[in-house]
Amino acid sequence: MSEYVFTPAPRPAAPVEGGGLFPLRRIFCVGQNYAAHAREMGGDPTREPPFFFSKPADALVIDGGGAPYPSRTTNLHHEIELVVALQKGGANIPAAQALDHVYGYAAGLDLTRRDLQAEARKTGKPWDLSKGFDFSAPLGLIHPAAKIGHPARGRIFLQVNGAVKQDGDLSDLIWSVPEIIAALSTYVALAPGDLIFSGTPSGVGPLERGDVLVGEIEGVGEVRTRIV
Numbered sequence: 433m434s435e436y437v438f439t440p441a442p443r444p445a446a447p448v449e450g451g452g453l454f455p456l457r458r459i460f461c462v463g464q465n466y467a468a469h470a471r472e473m474g475g476d477p478t479r480e481p482p483f484f485f486s487k488p489a490d491a492l493v494i495d496g497g498g499a500p501y502p503s504r505t506t507n508l509h510h511e512i513e514l515v516v517a518l519q520k521g522g523a524n525i526p527a528a529q530a531l532d533h534v535y536g537y538a539a540g541l542d543l544t545r546r547d548l549q550a551e552a553r554k555t556g557k558p559w560d561l562s563k564g565f566d567f568s569a570p571l572g573l574i575h576p577a578a579k580i581g582h583p584a585r586g587r588i589f590l591q592v593n594g595a596v597k598q599d600g601d602l603s604d605l606i607w608s609v610p611e612i613i614a615a616l617s618t619y620v621a622l623a624p625g626d627l628i629f630s631g632t633p634s635g636v637g638p639l640e641r642g643d644v645l646v647g648e649i650e651g652v653g654e655v656r657t658r659i660v
């Protein structure tokens with residue numbers, strides 16, 4: 433029997449409201465899923481097929497922990513998002529059955545090195561490291577769907593130092609949660625423990641060290657972090 437050549441890192445996990453830990457597998461994210469944000473990013477807010485990117489699972493920041501201002505950027509941006517936590521996997525999941533795969537929901541932040549992303553977009557290069565870096569995914573408590581249901585509407589907003597910067601409604605999602613799961617599962621076989629960040633409303637903007645972020649999604653919960 434083979435043994436690890438060094439001790440493996442513990443599996444990332446996210447606390448569930450009411451107790452327990454959600455064992456994390458992967459973090460997927462949807463790009464430009466609110467029309468007003470697609471427009472502010474220079475995109476076309478029509479129902480083009482959704483596009484996806486990912487973050488490492490250990491980018492998660494939990495329990496209101498601080499997120500260090502990352503290296504290699506001078507334009508770190510906030511994106512408040514509804515996060516979907518999967519308890520069941522599969523490929524080619526029909527939208528009509530997609531919600532059976534959902535364990536619960538959380539509020540999360542898709543922190544973004546906007547300057548690196550803009551450069552990657554301009555030069556046609558991958559934007560992985562503009563999105564997937566250490567501490568780039570602060571996450572609030574996961575609230576089981578068994579308790580809160582499957583929210584399809586409700587205010588989603590983010591305050592930075594007490595001022596509202598992003599303000600939208602889940603009903604404005606271009607692609608709904610079932611449609612996101614269905615589309616993503618045509619690219620990869622989804623698995624229990626996967627998280628999906630579902631996109632951000634308009635109002636994204638730069639952060640500075642010391643900023644205090646409080647995001648809230650009506651009917652879901654909160655996410656808090658501080659840029660340190």
Ligand code: MN
Nearest residue numbers: 511542631632
């Ligand atoms: Mn995002």
